[in-house]
Amino acid sequence: MSGTNPDLxxxxxxxxxxxxNATLAARIDDTDTLARVWIKPTGTPTPFEPGQYVTIGVKVGEKWMQRPYSIASSARDLTGGYELYLRLVRGGAFTPLAFALxxxxxxxxxxxxxxxxxxxxxxRIHLFISSGTGIAPFVSMARTLLADGRPRRAIYLNGVSYVSDIGYAELLNGWSASGEYPATYVPSISRPNDPANAGWTGRTGRVETIIQxxxxxxxxSPAGAVAYLCGNPEMIVAAEQELRAYGxxxxxxxxxxxxxxxxQPTGATGATGASEPTE
Ligand SMILES: Cc1cc2nc3c(=O)[nH]c(=O)nc-3n(C[C@H](O)[C@H](O)[C@H](O)COP(=O)(O)OP(=O)(O)OC[C@H]3O[C@@H](n4cnc5c(N)ncnc54)[C@H](O)[C@@H]3O)c2cc1C
Known part of the structure; x- marks a missing residue:
């Protein structure tokens, strides 16, 4: 939100x-509420496995305000820092702070x-199923597999509200077009009737509804596939049912x-700790 940077x-x-122990090295605002950021540790970055997350935080008075974020960058290239993909949650405790930095x-x-x-x-074919920024770990996974020279066939199903929220489209569609990585990107728009989505001719509905x-x-073939689900918990429950029904x-x-x-969002005076993932 570069245009609305409040007074820190x-x-x-x-x-x-x-x-x-790190700096915000770079950020690209894809929309008002979606940003890719690069967090660069001041020392040597700790290596990671694709799919893992880092917890980032800032000090507010005496308290650390912090949250976990999946890493989107390749695990084989730590030079630019950890790339993260953040959504601004209005009324959230941490993201309004992060977007102000x-x-x-x-x-x-x-x-x-x-x-x-x-x-x-x-x-097996990798089914990378996400809502919104939940696509981030899957970007890291494919980037890393590509760097290792061992790409695995992947289908990305990603559900978002608006066409402008379709993340990493350039990268993923570029891979498909060039053949550099065997990926198919299938975004779905959950609000097809919103004027902001006028002209969209792709799939519509929440991501779980398009799986089958x-x-x-x-x-x-169900026997030849493995699925990874990431993002909104209700989506994950529903998507798992669809996948089981598919076989x-x-x-x-x-x-x-x-x-x-x-x-629900905890608000600016809310919790300071990072929610732990449920795996
Ligand atoms: C392992 C792990 C990895 C994560 N990776 C990412 C990531 O790569 N990108 C990312 O944007 N977020 C990610 N999150 C979520 C992130 O940690 C925060 O929960 C989120 O940024 C909201 O923080 P907040 O303090 O602003 O909101 P809070 O005050 O903590 O309120 C959170 C509430 O906001 C609502 N909400 C709406 N949209 C979102 C959303 N996109 N994420 C979380 N809550 C939402 C939900 O009701 C949720 O309960 C991850 C969470 C976990 C556990």
Whole structure:
């Protein structure tokens, strides 16, 4: 939100703190509420496995305000820092602070963690199913597999509200067009009747509602597929049911929930801790 950068002091964000061990090295605002950011540790970045997340935070008075974010960059290239894909949650406790930070501002980053990682030597078709920014770990996975010279066939199903929210389209469609990575990107728009989506001719509906038809159209055999689900918890519950109905066994479905089902934004005076993922 480069155009609406509020006064950091009015938000109580400390400009400096001994606990800051990283800087916001770069950011690209894709929309008013979606940004790609690069967090660069001041020391040597800790390596990670694709699918893992880092917790980033700023100091507000005496408190750390922090949240976990999946890493979107390749695990084989740490030079630019950790690339993250953030949605601004209005009324949220942390994201309004994160979106106020200018490039160069200090932060604290905790070492990468998480078990939402790829299975070794799995040559099944990878179904990467996400809502919104839940696509981030799947971008890291494919980038890393590509860097390793061992790409795995992937189908990305991503549900968003607006056409302008379709993340990483240039990268993923570019891979398909060039053949550099065997990926198929199938975004779906949940509000087709909104004037902002006028002219959209692709799939519509929440992502879980397109799973069975998309897999059928793409000729995916349940026995030859493994699914990774990431993002909104209600989407994950519904998507898992659709995948089971399509014939995928439980062992072939992996999940990363971005927040506990039923939780609402905690507000600017809310919790300081990072919600732990449910895996
Ligand atoms: C392992 C893990 C990885 C994550 N990776 C990402 C990521 O790559 N990108 C990302 O944008 N977020 C990610 N999240 C969510 C992130 O940690 C925060 O929960 C989110 O940024 C909201 O923080 P907040 O303090 O502003 O909102 P809070 O005050 O904590 O309120 C959160 C509430 O806002 C609502 N909400 C609406 N949209 C979202 C959304 N996109 N994410 C979370 N809550 C939402 C939900 O009701 C949720 O309960 C991840 C969460 C986990 C557990």
């Amino acid at each position: 002091a009015s938000l109580g964000i400390l400009a400096q703190d001994p606990g800051y 200018p490039v160069g501002h200090g932060l604290r980053v905790l070492a990468p963690k998480g078990k939402f990682t790829l299975q070794p030597d799995d040559d 038809s998309a897999l059928k159209d793409l000729g995916v 995928l066994p439980e062992e072939a479905i992996h999940k990363e929930l971005y927040w506990p089902a039923g939780k």
